[in-house]
Amino acid sequence: MEAAYETLQDAAGLTQLSAIVEDVFASGDLPRAAETLANMRHCLSAVGEVAEFANVRKQLEVLEDRLEGMVQPRLYDALSNCKVDAVQDIWKILIQIGRFKSLELHYTKVHLKPIKQLWEEFDSRQRANKPASEKHDGERLSTITSSSSSLPTLSFSSWLPSFYDEVLLYLEQEWKWCMIGFPDDYSTLVPKLLIETMTRLSASFVSRINLATGDVVPETRTLAKGILDILSGDIPKGTKIQTRHLEALIELHNMTGAFARNIQHLFSESDLQVLLDTLKAVYSPYASYKQRYGRMEHAILSAEIAAIDLRGAVARGVGAQGIELSETVRRMEESIPQVIVLLEAAVERCISFTGGSEVDELILALDDVMLQ
Incomplete structure (x- = not known):
């Protein structure tokens, strides 16, 4: 019973506010206009979806847009010129109307x-x-002047x-x-x-x-x-x-x-x-x-590892094939520390640039490069 009575009061208040709101706007009192609109919003939420107040709901949205438009020039000026009091007043208005x-x-x-x-x-x-x-198109100056x-x-x-x-x-x-x-x-x-x-x-x-x-x-x-x-x-x-x-x-x-x-x-x-x-x-x-980090590392590591000479350097002759193979194996063994240095540098780049988030891409790049 009490709830129904309060709803009727809100409905009556909404009707009254709707009737005076234009006069409030005409007065130029923006804080009062914001308070009026906030009260209208409160009353609308109390009465719920009542067909009788559908037009009032639409009217309220239009009025809120209107008030927002009225304070915007003042807000811009207050913010541009660091006017604390003016900014706070406008803040209160905007908060009241959501x-x-x-x-x-x-x-x-x-x-x-x-x-x-x-x-x-x-x-x-x-x-x-x-x-x-x-x-300047067509205008040529001497190199010294330029x-x-x-x-x-x-x-x-x-x-x-x-x-x-x-x-x-x-x-x-x-x-x-x-x-x-x-x-x-x-x-x-x-x-x-x-x-x-x-x-x-x-x-x-x-x-x-x-x-x-x-x-x-x-x-x-x-x-x-x-x-x-x-x-x-x-x-x-x-x-x-x-x-x-x-x-x-x-x-x-x-x-x-x-x-x-x-x-x-x-x-x-x-x-x-x-x-x-x-x-x-x-x-x-x-x-x-x-x-694209993985692609970058792939390109860099491919070039760096390709630059390491793993081929035998002995000219072919009698028994040269065996000697060349031996030389290649020796160079491969010697290249291991070089490759490790390159891989360590790649890991450092990965951590420095991605924080390790792209480590999977680095591993894929390493696998692909080492299998080439």
Whole structure:
């Protein structure tokens, strides 16, 4: 009986709120509008799926969208100018109408831009390094003029640590600010920003890594190609993956690893799953390379072991076949330590680059190479 009475009260309250809600919006009092909509939502949940209030339910969704749209410009301004009080007021409004996702999206949108600009600085620097003759069609300058107008070439591997340092500093500042501005949500908002950043930069990051691996070998540097191009066959026939290619990839991965450890420390208060998702995003540019790790090692080990001369060196003559076989056996025995060194290096690369996750691929590559 009491429950039925409360339901009737909620129904009456819903009718009353529905009648005054437009006046509340017209007053411009956004906190009151949010409170009114929250009360309407509460009343609707109490009365359940009643056909009489179907239109009110639709009206409520429209009004929530409308209020969200009204606060968005204020939210953007408050986030852009670090207005703590204004941000908290808007946060309360969005929470009341169940639109926290809007806050999350706007926070990411505002703070993604500076990080993206940091990332694009590398391309700007590379364009500035190009000779003026490449920038202006038909305009040719002397070699001396072109050289003097170019800045020193900056490799991606030299630039990446400074990028990570600046991003880390930016995230540290955001973490501190969000602890004040969003005391209940800072441990998810800032990691979400980094996850979204890595998602946006992923394709470009993969491409830069690829070119950086090619820069360490003159042949691939001249062609502006890298490991992925060699594996896909998008490169002149005969070009093979060399140890230096993979070592360059591992060096970049180690730089990312140092950044990931700093991020793990910074986000230590976040939930474990949030932290795992963030670290996965940080390492995501290397996923396509790890998927191809077995093929890389296969190519490298095949070339290295093939370079070991196991053939007998004695010219054929009377009894030469037996002597040649003996020489071959001797060379095979002497080659064992060399092969072991090569295999140990491959294991070290596997652990360094994949943490051992691709050890099965390495074993398959070793089996195939040794049986050749």
